[in-house]
Amino acid sequence: xxxxxxxxxxxxxxxxxxxxxxxxxxxxxxxxxxxxxxxxxxxxxxxxxxxxxxxxxxxxxxxxxxxxxxxxxxxxxxxxxxxxxxxxxxxxxxxxxxxxxxxxxxxxxxxxxxxxxxxxxxxxxxxxxxxxxxxxxxxxxxxxxxxxxxxxxxxxxxxxxxxxxxxxxxxxxxxxxxxxxxxxxxxxxxxxxxxxxxxxxxxxxxxxxxxxxxxxxxxxxxxxxxxxxxxxxxxxxxxxxxxxxxxxxxxxxxxxxxxxxxxxxxxxxxxxxxxxxxxxxxxxxxxxxx
Ligand code: SF4
Numbered sequence: 675x676x677x678x679x680x681x682x683x684x685x686x687x688x689x690x691x692x693x694x695x696x697x698x699x700x701x702x703x704x705x706x707x708x709x710x711x712x713x714x715x716x717x718x719x720x721x722x723x724x725x726x727x728x729x730x731x732x733x734x735x736x737x738x739x740x741x742x743x744x745x746x747x748x749x750x751x752x753x754x755x756x757x758x759x760x761x762x763x764x765x766x767x768x769x770x771x772x773x774x775x776x777x778x779x780x781x782x783x784x785x786x787x788x789x790x791x792x793x794x795x796x797x798x799x800x801x802x803x804x805x806x807x808x809x810x811x812x813x814x815x816x817x818x819x820x821x822x823x824x825x826x827x828x829x830x831x832x833x834x835x836x837x838x839x840x841x842x843x844x845x846x847x848x849x850x851x852x853x854x855x856x857x858x859x860x861x862x863x864x865x866x867x868x869x870x871x872x873x874x875x876x877x878x879x880x881x882x883x884x885x886x887x888x889x890x891x892x893x894x895x896x897x898x899x900x901x902x903x904x905x906x907x908x909x910x911x912x913x914x915x916x917x918x919x920x921x922x923x924x925x926x927x928x929x930x931x932x933x934x935x936x937x938x939x940x941x942x943x944x945x946x947x948x949x950x951x952x953x954x955x956x957x958x959x960x961x962x963x964x
Contacts, residue, residue, distance in 0.1 A: 694959030695824035698860035712922035721934040748801035837877035847885035862902040
């Protein structure tokens with residue numbers, strides 16, 4: 675599953691181009707650390723480009739394009755041949771990724787890494803046996819009395835009997851046992867949106883980990899998705915309460931090592947920018963004074 679709202683790289687203009695919505699990535703931010711959520715969703719503080727994120731976007735783009743080829747022509751060689759143009763297109767859309775190129779043979783090695791991930795894909799699935807009904811599918815659902823839920827499904831397969839399979843590609847390694855909660859939440863979030871929009875509970879949620887060649891599968895039940903909806907509502911309530919009070923507390927954890935905002939985080943002796951209640955209302959699409 676592709677995140678529709680990767681962490682911002684530059685200060686964004688204040689006017690939102692689309693209605694504010696909650697995605698699994700931003701929901702996971704809040705669960706990890708409310709202050710991180712604020713920095714990314716409300717303040718939209720810039721974050722340096724990430725090599726791993728860029729490679730993930732590149733590999734997703736190649737896998738999406740691969741399915742344009744007719745059955746029988748979706749080969750590993752065809753996928754690898756798409757890499758250079760996908761990289762050029764990505765650089766056009768996200769020029770900041772050019773900063774990652776440190777010269778020398780960096781780019782060759784980096785693209786080889788993307789090629790290895792694609793090779794792993796072919797050891798897990800045969801794309802010539804699949805005919806997805808959608809790729810990079812934007813999904814949305816307005817939760818009654820709650821937030822607009824939004825995300826992008828990497829691939830949606832529909833069986834002849836109408837059963838839905840939601841497929842998400844991950845370019846990292848599969849989580850260790852006991853650390854799957856954020857990915858399980860993400861997949862159920864999408865299943866919830868599809869269920870509410872189409873009236874069908876997806877039969878299968880499938881995570882394809884290209885970093886270590888693992889595939890995780892889950893068959894959600896209606897009850898699981900009801901619980902996910904309750905969790906999203908509780909989360910949204912906590913977010914709007916934080917926005918009303920202006921209090922987004924830092925939650926220090928091992929994940930702080932990957933956070934780009936330690937310099938402005940009180941947990942690391944930093945000082946956050948002043949909280950802007952109007953900006954919060956605008957970016958969350960909710961009143962902050964009730
Ligand atoms: S450094 Fe840690 S506690 Fe501070 S904002 Fe980032 S994730 Fe939160």
